[in-house]
Amino acid sequence: MSASGGTKAIVAALAANLAIAVAKFVAFLFSGSSSMLAESVHSVADSGNQGLLLLGGKKAQREATPQHPFGYGRERYIYAFLVSIVLFTVGGMFAIYEGYEKIHDPHPIEAWYWPVGVLVFAIIAESFSFRTAIRESNEIRGKLSWTQFVKRAKAPELPVVLLEDLGALVGLVLALGGVGLALLTGNGVWDGIGTLCIGVLLIAIAIVLAAETKSLLLGEAAGVEEVEKIKAAAVDGTVVTRVIHMRTLHLGPEELLVAAKIAVEGNDTATEVADAINAAEARIREAVPIARVIYLEPDIYRPEAAE
Template sequence: MSAGGGTKAIVAALAANLGIAVTKFLAFVLTGSSSMLAEAIHSVADSGNQGLLLLGGRRSTRKATPQHPFGYGRERYIYAFIVSIILFSVGGLFALYEAWHKWQERHGIDEWQWVPVTVLVIAIVLESFSLRTAVRESNMVRGKASWVRFVRRAKAPELPVVLLEDTGALLGLVFALFGVSMTLATGEGRWDAVGTAMIGLLLVTIAVILAIETKSLLLGEGASPENVRTIEKSLVGDGIDRVIHMKTLRLGPEELLVAAKIAVTPNATAEEVARAIDGAEARVREAVPIARVIYLEPDIYSASAAATDTSATTETAEAPH
């Protein structure tokens, strides 16, 4: 997934949310609507989140250092995880608290009654444009995958985060419009509280989804099954008989580490082994360009040794943490 596409979607969402936040706060000041306050805080949280995603993308491009020899690619995952926490606390929990507070007071909207509806309709239009940008950029990289699979399997966090945020923002605006409209129609302020609670539950749900998916990336995911098969196929040939065992690890959205024990031709000279390893690395990088860090250990294949290696790998994977 290109960083450029993600950056374009983030900037579009940031611009929309900053403008929307100002108008929502103005509408809250004029009307006292809790739905408008919850939506204003939601837009502020989203703006901060998009700023964090941009910061994470920039910091992840730093060069490797002796202290961090594999670079800073995972920093994008860290900032995406922080986004989920902010969305949960600042957005979701605040909206739920405001809904409870409004339910206790239950006052209606007595002044400037046209303001919240106007603001929400305008915000829906602006948010729709932001979501359209995110959808268009995502379509360029998701291929034939469903939207659920794209969000769950994407290794670059920016587009899935923006997609979920924009979708949540659009649904939140609809919930706010429902609460405000029912309050204006009935004069009952608790409808406003209902709309606010719906916004809070929506944001908490999205935040939990983001946290779960980003946590998996932070812990370290391997290559996709398709890439694993391609790498194994590319390693074999020109002096390499088979792959005894292999492990992969995502160092970042566009960087993959490959570590494998390979069976070289018996009685091969050191020069021939070195030439075979160089050729295998070149084939892997050509087939899977994100495989940038490759470590290959040459060995002579034997069924008993391969079984021992496989058993050790399995025990390590199944050991409790």
């Protein structure tokens, strides 16, 4: 993922959520709708999440140090994981609590035009943010389905923003449905039910985000296509005859560690092997530019010992 594409989607989502949060709070104050309060907190949580993603991207750019020789690329994964926690606690749990309270103590919605008008405005604004995230994702998604893209993306920002925007749009529809039914029936319980649904939705999205970012935090290998490119680039057919075994690990979204044992001929000189390793590293970096840290160990190929 290009960092600029991810940043553009985050900034678009942040601007939309800040404007929507203010409008929702105003609508809540005039109407007393619990759905509007839950949606207000949801937008504030989303705004905070976008701030976390921007902060993580900034911190990940720091230079490597002796204590962190591979750099700080995984900062982006840590902050993406924090997003899932914020979405679960601040957004989801608060909405469930507020919905429970409204169902047990229902009261009619006042000044109905405020929540309805703000929700329509929020749907329009959120749609523009979602459209930006979709457009930026399409530039790198290729032939992957949306589910595959969310699961396989090594850069966390776009999947996070996509799921947040999707959750926001569905949540707005639920809030509009809850407010609408409360107005039509004169029963505020429907507003509480809509709020509960928003809470369940946010918790579900938070769980998905937590699972995906946890996998990235633990360390994921390069994709199948990248692995094949690296293996092909390492072999020159003269000195380096094959890759005996290889391990890859993402140090960050755009930084890959490659460690491989390569087969060389037993009669090659040390100089020939060293030159071949340097050439192999250059070919690998050309084939897969994110392969920044490469360790190649020469060995004699023995079929019975190969992993």
